[in-house]
Amino acid sequence: MFTIEQVLQPETLEEAYQALHGNISNTVLGGCAFLRLGSKKIATAIDLSELKLDYILEPGKEIEIGAMTTFRTVETHPTLHQLFNGVLPKSVSNIIGVQFRNVVTVGATVYSKYGFSDLLTALLALDTEVELYKGGRLPLEEFLQKSFPKDILTRLFIQKNARKASYQSMRNSLSDYPILTIAVSELNQRWRIVVGARPLRAQLASKASEALSNSKLTAEDIEQSASLAVEELSFGSNIRGSAEYRKAMCKVLVKRGIMEVLQCK
Structure with missing residues (x-):
């Protein structure tokens, strides 16, 4: 408390x-x-x-999400359902319950860099930038990797492009925190494989993403990329699952995510 x-x-x-x-x-x-x-x-x-940061706007080629926007707003926003195969609404739709999603805010979740965050995994698979009041605008991946002086996250920006994406998660029960989260996306034959709730925060599997981007996307290529993701990332244990279980599920979910993206229109 x-x-x-x-x-x-x-x-x-x-x-x-x-x-x-x-x-x-x-x-x-x-x-x-x-x-x-x-x-x-x-x-x-x-x-x-009182700062009017609860909004989702579409100025030009970007989607702008204010820091006080709730998960429920993300879940129900019509444009977010149409873009990226609805990966953002899908990532938050099973979190606890509607009452919970009506109060949890995008800015607090991203700024806190929660390891269990479904939303962070999905955002990292897209072309996302964060804006800090004093720190300015920077890629989400850079924000997650570095430490910054105490600041206020004001907005997120997502490039409104033709990226295709898929979101996968493993839970002990539908409304529980995730054991593992996976987001896979592709744009112009460049792939991104992101793994979260390891139980560490979401991270891009850069070697696996690069290998998949340079492959012919055969069954063997997909298998190899999924194995690379497991090898290059670290996994830990907590009350929801062991490191060994997470590694096994990571390979399965990455392959599932890739196959789903290949079927996306």
Whole structure:
């Protein structure tokens, strides 16, 4: 359980940023769903709900998603169902329940880099960038790999292209946290294979992706790429599954994801 001394609803991002750095325990609030999983004392809780960051826009060749957009909005958005074979709505549709998805926010999930995040796995398979208030705009993969000074994630940008994608997950029960997540995508014969909930955060299997991109996509090529993904990534154990089980399932789900993308229109 977490405790809060005071709540601030800033009217500008600069006000929110200054408040965030006013005390080491000051925290930006998302939907608060995952804060409840731990124990934390927050001096000032910064609520961004007055900053109008709850939206999905389609300006030009990009999709822009505000940080306060909920998973439920992603799940039900008509354009996201049409693009990338609906990989983003599919990735969040089985998370806990509708009430939960109505409060969990995109920005909080991405900024926190949760290892169990279904959404991060799917986003990493697309051409996604994040925007930090002070850190600026950068590729999602770079954001996940590096540490940054305390900042506020404001928006996501996804290139609106013809990328075909597939999302796979393994769960003990339909609404449980995932044991393993897989996203596979292809654009202009360039493939991306992403594995999450290892239980570490989502990561691009770069060697496997490169091998698949340079192959003839035979059954042997697909088998080899799936094996490479298992070899190059690390896997751990937790209460939901062992490292050995995750490795075995990774190979199966990667092959399934590739085959699904090959059937996509």
